[in-house]
Amino acid sequence: MELSSSPLHRPEALVSHANAALTPRARLRLAQLVVDRGWTYAAAAKMFMVAPRTAKKWADRYRAEGSAGMADRSSRPKTCPNKTRPEVVRHIVRLRWRQRLGPVQIAGRLGMQASTVHAVLVRCRISRLSHIDRVTGEPIRRYEHPRPGSLIHVDVTKFGNIPDGGGWRYVGRQQGKSNRATTDTDRRKGAVRGPLMGTAFVHTVIDDHSRVAYAEICSDEKAGTATGVLQRAVAWFADHGVTVERVLSDNGAAYRSYAWRDTCAELGITHKRTRPYRPQTNGKIERFHRTLADGWAYARLYESTEQRNALLPGWLHFYNHHRAHSAIGGRPPVTRLTNLPGHHN
Template sequence: MSHANAALTPRARLRLARLIVEDGWPVARAAERFQVSWPTAKRWAERYRQAGAAGMHDRSSRPHFSPTRTPAPVVRRIVHLRWKRRLGPVGIASELRVPASTVYAVLARCRISRLSHLDRATGEPVRRYEHLHPGDLLHMDVKKLGQIPDGGGWRFLGREQGKRNRHLTPGKPRSQYRQPRMGHTYVHTVIDDHSRVAYAEIHDDETRETAVAVLRRAVAWFAARGVVTRRVLTDNGGCYRSHLWRDACAELGVTHRRTRPYRPQTNGKIERFHRSLAAGWAFARLYPSESARRNALPAWLHEYNHHRLHTAIGQVPPITRLTNLTGQNS
């Protein structure tokens, strides 16, 4: 295979071969001219006679026949155990009575050597996609969180103190057992498929009216950043199946897509964003009240969009994938 310091690149091989075959140069003289050995010059001349200019490129060094290669039935059993039982090389080797190194070589050749590359539900290789331009697809969903009592919740203070804080929080309804009902917070999230830029709003419900209002504001928010929304992907929640949602999408010129029922992996980008949202904002520290946590969301979103490096897009902040921002190139 040719490299940066190779004496003969494919173009130089062609010139060498033509000197010998077409111009009648002696092999030794042509080899001296290109500073290679005469067997090398002769080999390229023979290839030129047989295949022409196409024969000047490197050939694969892979053997035509590998008698010691792992048999196909064994490969199929290795892949089956990996997909269906998610076993590692050692576990598969003990099942099939083959060396663990052989199992790993097969897994690497089939590109399933990492469990993170396999779907947790089906065990099949994960199929990833990314739209080419910002706005080609927006993922939209709702993250439901329990509200924090005044004084802090049980995650940081423990069960007993968290229970006391729930009872001391004013204005909360009581159950038939006199237990306070803290209620829930609904974070309506929107994320661009190409850039991973995120938009979020906090509300007290997930009704169709709220979902439509969030969609309108999200489309306007992205439009202010030079992004034209073309499609939106949601799950099959009631707010996304309403006539009000359908009419709003038609008015905005947005095509609505739904995920497969009972398969959140279809909307996996926003599900992964919810995981980051929970770890980086919702449960990142002790909040003395629900209002304190809500007030912290805009700052975290700015950090996520403008400063946090995103591994899925090449270790850069999501905002860098939007090329039409005002002042970006100044």
């Protein structure tokens, strides 16, 4: 049997607002009892447990509009005399963007209530300063590529190596200096205060869609090292069913080299670079670096660099498979790896 095109026969028309006593279908039945079968308003209202004036309202609307008049209508008022004027809203937004003032400071300048200013900022989606770009003062435009492998971010973060016995962050500066002096390592040439502990260059790769991360600890950030990390990362993602299409990097020397260009061409990857002095463009991996520092590099007392390095693979497994990620609905990144062969074709 073919369904009618009336709004009452469409599934979305059967969902009433939260405070409604009757659904559209019940309203139609009530109105038909009054109009078509001659029931009194009181009798029909009693049957549906509503007030007689409610029964009259739906009966009158049924007479005027038929079954289409039973659908929900917006309760939004036609006019709102107390609504904040557009020129005031623009002034509030301008103070927020250019001077990064809070609701109390803006309200003091404009001679209005802070609650009104806050309501305007919420409506304009700039109630939190973290949503406003520090450089331009404009709302941050977030993006996310539609599938795993569509874009990966690459970068390098650096951590100082740890002397035997622990670094100053946990044992204090005096003990840390003593540990550094007794650690067996190469000394720099010339007059130096102690041995050169060196730096750990952590090359990181993160998938834009899923936030799945790959990382390696290297001794430098030269082009040869960076290209090797990219090749191994692409192979690692391929083992997880992800085909890398694009890579985004900053303007570091390694990523501007011919070796990097040729490696991307061999792998069939399109290389994109961020705007100079705009790390926000590569914000996902910058945020991952902070998580990496808090969750692994500075999470506990390490008594040597080797001890810290040995725990990186385990932490990466935890990050990818078990750690809830707020940007993807509180799920681990690996749950978004659905780019199986042919899945998105």
